[in-house]
Amino acid sequence: MKPAGFIVGLALATLLAFMAALVFGAIRLGPVAVLGALLHTGTASSKTTLIVEAIRLPRAVLTLLVGAVLAISGAAMQGLFRNPLADPSLIGVTAGASAGASLAIVFGGALAGWAGLSLVSMAAFAGGGLAVLLVYVLATRASGTSVATMLLAGIAISALAGALTSLLEFYATNDMLRRISLWQMGGLEGANWSRVTVLAVVAGGVLVGLPMLARALNALLLGESEARHLGFAVGRVKYVLIGLVALGVGVSVALAGAITFVGLVVPHIVRLAIGPDHRRLLPASALAGACLLLVADTLARTVIAPTELPVGLLTSVLGAPFFILLLRGTRDYAL
């Protein structure tokens, strides 16, 4: 597939998915009315404007950003670990966030959050950040940070955090247990403008910062020494990359729960379509992740409306068959 055409197609698809997310929902709005509300032409009814501005728009923007950040982070992690099976949760961020969120749900009780962010979100971010920091410190010696050790330390820290989560689940009441389990499935129903603002700042950094490392990531695929011999500051690239991914995924997970599949499989789908060159892979993954999550969330809201399905369930149901189809159709994808 021609990379340029693929990326333009993805951008158009993302735009369409974004519009669909505003149009479809428990109450169906006309595309014209939605556009009217967005552009303040005065043609839309006040109810339509309210639904679009207060409910659907922040949710669609949050979904777009979460999808983009998870997918681009996954692509970067697979490059850094030189392993197509890596995903952003590999450095412990998701398991840590899960433990943090569970702690807040079980012990936080009715404590209120701050600035529109719930206590659960903040605890999740703290847990994710702490886990990544531990993994990084464990894998760093005087001679530098070993990516292989990081992978193993990530597994160990994830296991520890998972054990903590299980322990909390064991002592949780039925209501708490349900909240923990729903949080782990991920969901974007908590979207509001203050959450969007927080994520937009972080996502801006991630979506601009990671593509700037694209050439270094290409070289890193050859091996760390090879990248160094090609003149890249491998040590600095590593910690900037891990920092950006931890921040982006940490905030995404804190605001939208653990949405699986996007970070692992979207980069694969894109790589199968346009190859492994990070200069194209990173932006294309961001677009594809945003598009997939927008479609998944729109379906999650509408399939059995007014009840919402967990969005993580939809991303897997939508993405997996597509991925399997692509896998069957390619020769060059030797792992």
Place this chain on the structure above:
Amino acid sequence: MTLEIDQLTVGPAGHERLVDVSLRVAPGELLAVIGANGAGKSSLLQAIVGDVSPVAGRVVFAGRAMDRYPRRERAMRVGVLAQASPLAFPFSVRDVVALARSPHGTGRRVDCEIVEAAAQATDIVALLDRAYTRLSGGEKQRVQLARVLAQVWRAEDAGTRLLLLDEPVAALDIGHQSLVMHTLRRVAATGAAVVFVAHDVSLAAAHADTMLALADGASVACGPPAAVVTAETMTRLYAAETRIITHPTTGTPVVLHG
């Protein structure tokens, strides 16, 4: 001198991987490093480029200590071929070779020409649009070599240049071994110094100007092939019975078993 190594020692006391190795390589010179497995050949290349820090001694490249070079400037002048590269993503061969031009910024057109030229020199032109992951071992080795050659291809990009190649012909058939050795000679003729590790002593002797024999990290012999490749040195290096004859037309030493 392109490369001056003085009394280089690598590794903790009692477990040195290199002991007191000194070496001079001039521009245009082809130097072959021979020795048994684990004799310190790869460690020598790593120490030269600064992947491992020496406990004693120094490496001077083009009049300046190797560790004093800014990363990018060194990348424009020094190409390193490792024994194996773990690339597991389906880059096209052209993309892999083009990665070599990352430090240069010479523009797309020049880079494409250099990629083509390096591909020609290693006989991988027919592979350029194939996926790297689907190549055979020998083909991958030639692609990696083309990449390293493309990195230091032009004299006008860098001036003094150095190639450090760890077993560049180990996985190649006789035809490609010969092609690669002639290519290295041509690259050296543009003013680059070439240091390569070899297991095929006869092949190395046929093409190198100078040979360095390493045993247990120490230099056993260093000089022109005829002086280094002797039955005594072979026994010392490899603990194997060998017979040395002279090539009937070129006059270089040839090692026979038994």
